[in-house]
Amino acid sequence: MSATIRTSSWGDSAENAANGSSARPLKPAYVPPHLRNRSMAPAEPPSMVANANDRGLGNWGSSSNFNKPEFGAGRQGYGSGGGFNNRGGGGAVREHGGRREVNPFENDVNESFSEQENTGINFDAYDDIPVETSGENVPPPVNTFAEIDLGDALNQNIQRCKYVKPTPVQRYAIPISLAGRDLMACAQTGSGKTAAFCFPIISGILREQYAQRPRVARTAYPLALILSPTRELSCQIHDEAKKFSYQTGVKVVVAYGGAPITQQLRELERGVDILVATPGRLVDLLERARVSLQMIRYLALDEADRMLDMGFEPQIRKIVEQMDMPPPGMRQTLLFSATFPKEIQRLASDFLASYIFLAVGRVGSSTDLISQRVEYVLESDKRSHLMDLLHAQRENDVNGKQGLTLVFVETKKGADALEHCLCVNGFPATCIHGDRTQQEREQALRSFKTGNTPILVATDVAARGLDIPRVAHVVNFDLPNDIDDYVHRIGRTGRAGKMGLATAFFNDSNLSMAKPLADLMQEANQEVPAWLTRYAARTPYGGGSRNKRTGGARFGGRDVRKDSSYNKGTDYYGGAAGGGGYGVPTSYGGGYGQGVTSAWD
Numbered sequence: 001m002s003a004t005i006r007t008s009s010w011g012d013s014a015e016n017a018a019n020g021s022s023a024r025p026l027k028p029a030y031v032p033p034h035l036r037n038r039s040m041a042p043a044e045p046p047s048m049v050a051n052a053n054d055r056g057l058g059n060w061g062s063s064s065n066f067n068k069p070e071f072g073a074g075r076q077g078y079g080s081g082g083g084f085n086n087r088g089g090g091g092a093v094r095e096h097g098g099r100r101e102v103n104p105f106e107n108d109v110n111e112s113f114s115e116q117e118n119t120g121i122n123f124d125a126y127d128d129i130p131v132e133t134s135g136e137n138v139p140p141p142v143n144t145f146a147e148i149d150l151g152d153a154l155n156q157n158i159q160r161c162k163y164v165k166p167t168p169v170q171r172y173a174i175p176i177s178l179a180g181r182d183l184m185a186c187a188q189t190g191s192g193k194t195a196a197f198c199f200p201i202i203s204g205i206l207r208e209q210y211a212q213r214p215r216v217a218r219t220a221y222p223l224a225l226i227l228s229p230t231r232e233l234s235c236q237i238h239d240e241a242k243k244f245s246y247q248t249g250v251k252v253v254v255a256y257g258g259a260p261i262t263q264q265l266r267e268l269e270r271g272v273d274i275l276v277a278t279p280g281r282l283v284d285l286l287e288r289a290r291v292s293l294q295m296i297r298y299l300a301l302d303e304a305d306r307m308l309d310m311g312f313e314p315q316i317r318k319i320v321e322q323m324d325m326p327p328p329g330m331r332q333t334l335l336f337s338a339t340f341p342k343e344i345q346r347l348a349s350d351f352l353a354s355y356i357f358l359a360v361g362r363v364g365s366s367t368d369l370i371s372q373r374v375e376y377v378l379e380s381d382k383r384s385h386l387m388d389l390l391h392a393q394r395e396n397d398v399n400g401k402q403g404l405t406l407v408f409v410e411t412k413k414g415a416d417a418l419e420h421c422l423c424v425n426g427f428p429a430t431c432i433h434g435d436r437t438q439q440e441r442e443q444a445l446r447s448f449k450t451g452n453t454p455i456l457v458a459t460d461v462a463a464r465g466l467d468i469p470r471v472a473h474v475v476n477f478d479l480p481n482d483i484d485d486y487v488h489r490i491g492r493t494g495r496a497g498k499m500g501l502a503t504a505f506f507n508d509s510n511l512s513m514a515k516p517l518a519d520l521m522q523e524a525n526q527e528v529p530a531w532l533t534r535y536a537a538r539t540p541y542g543g544g545s546r547n548k549r550t551g552g553a554r555f556g557g558r559d560v561r562k563d564s565s566y567n568k569g570t571d572y573y574g575g576a577a578g579g580g581g582y583g584v585p586t587s588y589g590g591g592y593g594q595g596v597t598s599a600w601d
């Protein structure tokens, strides 16, 4: 027997709210495994959410405390951070446009390292972590933040963040960057790369006496530019950078597409030292001459391999090479990612001068922290299988503090459809993808983060960089076509010392992923099902043509300059790929050519 319910999808409920109707087609409700084949009363209609922007917990068990900001709220009363030095020039950064600086720690609900919940990163586990550095005169790593002279104000903010020790990537990357060297850094997801590039930039800005910036009306002259592929990630980096630079006088501004440009222009006019941006919006600002890159001293590309992938490469080249940014050698360039395919490394060398290559960790994921499972699920069974998993999760929830579940699908339509299906079956879900308005995207993410809707269905727009505490489970409902994308997706859990679970649904449409997936799992000491090993043996290496990696060097964990074939006959740092473009017939989501609206940006 199936119960019928009325429901409303996210988009529709807004529309319905407008026209006073909420009628939807009738759908059978999900029946949990233990109630199947039983005569039963119609399932309780899920308490669907009235508000189009708030999918609420509905009947999601007893997880009533999802919404509570339990940690760190109201932390304040810190003394003035002072300043590293009295930096001259710069101008606009001291006063924050004459406004009082908001305490970014005030509403800090990041529980990652709270005493109650977390023992913090298990640093001992990292003691034997393999680290590879190459390049000339590599500065030695440090063991503590105290060993590095970051300045009082920044040190105080590090304490406010409750960072006790530097993570392995920070131990190596910060001294390298502070020594003024260009860096290509590869370290696993959730291992603290954001701070690894933010600390040296902030410290450097505080330390240096930069020449007076030009005074051209309505044009901003940032000293540092941090580029990232998605709006949400740029916002996150901006939030982090604001914490790190609190009371230092360093001004951080974010610019990204999909949001009104006027507000961003106003912020820029008030002065900016560090500009965090997505490429599309930045190009717009440059073309309007509202931003000049003439004074850039630091360029950081987060998710650098994605930024130099064919979707973004033309825009990145335009920003870095064709506008007024100082060339390599005159600026410091920092590239970070958890994955660095060799062909991207080659391309990246165009943007670097005498760089140091750093690889921290064994494989391109948080390895032991993430339990990886792969299950054979027919396309037609995926939905019911997912609901079984979610149901079991709910049943096993002993303390009412269910973790969050992130479900990755291939297409935007697929995301909408799955979200709808979950909601009508009583699983509080929301979704994020490139066809949603920016407001909807931000609202969905907020609702997920707070636990109000503990299931987020997402396309690859949420695959990289997002640091969402309490993501306990990542489900690859549709496997990606590229193993690196898999690495980034599962990296949304098992972050910063926490354990996580990743489940992948595999079927015959994923044959090209059999071998890379089996290899990756094996390297991460995960149990590889015998059937997957058989598939892997039968199928040639696939996993995305842009990402063939030779020699077993996982996640590009090897400096491409060491390859005998590297750049034969040309200058070591001259860039092997020349004009870029490495002819990749990819079908990965999100990439876009010049002038095309992006799901990412």
Ligand SMILES: Nc1ncnc2c1ncn2[C@@H]1O[C@H](COP(=O)(O)OP(=O)(O)OP(=O)(O)O)[C@@H](O)[C@H]1O
Pocket: 110, 112, 113, 121, 162, 163, 164, 165, 166, 167, 170, 187, 188, 189, 190, 191, 192, 193, 194, 195, 337, 338, 464, 465, 466, 467, 491, 492, 495, 496
């Ligand atoms: N030294 C530290 N001590 C404790 N926590 C830290 C430290 N450095 C960073 N963190 C925390 O670790 C978490 C992950 O950091 P971050 O988002 O920078 O990871 P990432 O390496 O950039 O991951 P991804 O590859 O997914 O982008 C964040 O919540 C951050 O606040």
